[in-house]
Amino acid sequence: MPIQKVTKEEVVKQALFLFKKQGYHRTSMSDLSAACGLQKGSFYHYFTSKDALMLEVLDTVHQYFATRVFAIAYDESLMPRERLEKMIAKQIYVAASTEGGCLMGNMAIETALVTQEFLPKMREFFEEYLRALAHLYSFKWEPTTAQKLAEQAIVEYEGAWIMVKLTQNNHFLQDVLQRALDRFDAVN
Amino acid sequence: MPIQKVTKEEVVKQALFLFKKQGYHRTSMSDLSAACGLQKGSFYHYFTSKDALMLEVLDTVHQYFATRVFAIAYDESLMPRERLEKMIAKQIYVAASTEGGCLMGNMAIETALVTQEFLPKMREFFEEYLRALAHLYSFKWEPTTAQKLAEQAIVEYEGAWIMVKLTQNNHFLQDVLQRALDRFDAVN
DNA sequence: GTCTATAAAACGATAGAC
């Protein structure tokens, strides 16, 4: 009977799924506990509050992207241009694997001006993403240009999700990947 | 006191302000009525529901941009390239005039997967914006290219707001304008 | 007296927390 019905990881996974799709404020603790097959009360055995749960979700997402996506930028078994293609393609693939696009981008829009609580973790995520892209572009371009190209890639990627949500047409994301590669290849 | 304390336009203005900054779900009817100096109950003499209020806000924003921003694209007293610069600069200026960036983009992220209620108005807005940009790019480029350049400008613009919210650095928006112009000028 | 915009109170439902 003291056997855990669901693991903490499973709770975080379900929370990520719901937060991505419905947003933070629209997702209730009832939604979350029901998705895990738990009583509302049992839920606080895993997390002390809704905020704490979101912080854990943000950490999990960050950790996943750092090791499975951003790490591609530093994989020396591949050519820089191959890393760039593989990393952005994976970023898109992972974000598109469940509804809602990019949790970090969604949360930035939904909460950045309402609470500072989630800001540090979101900033860390994007700084790391920027660093990875700038690292790759710096193989072909000087540092300041590489930094700008990295910023452009991220800005396009996040904006593309808005258009995808509105039009349900994924070509916006494919265009982002293509242009990010074109700018790598462009004549210097 | 049968005299109206505030006009309907003022209510919409306050609602736009709060919805932009706090988002739809986070903004309560108490917040809105307080911002107008009204009791919660009195608010329902202006609007039948929170949804109805948001629909009115979306209409107001759309109307404003159609006549004051998108219209610049068709102002034949200016050269196409001047129109492009003026339109995007104004888009940025208007959105930046109060906290929260682009209401349409924010709402797309926050509600697109939760309710279909606001989708048509948001789609109309972006279709009109796309049309205006594609019209301008078509002076220099063939239709399919112009369409892609228009999409790229919007995608960059929306994504830039996410980075601005996170970093509080407006250079992302200035870069969007600069690149949109550079792509107009690029050699064909 | 009859409007109507307001305040005030209270509704049922649901939020997050225990």
Add this chain to the structure above:
DNA sequence: GTCTATCGTTTTATAGAC
């Protein structure tokens, strides 16, 4: 499951302007 607070909403009453 229960708690309390607050949500969006509705109702009732009041207070000028016609």
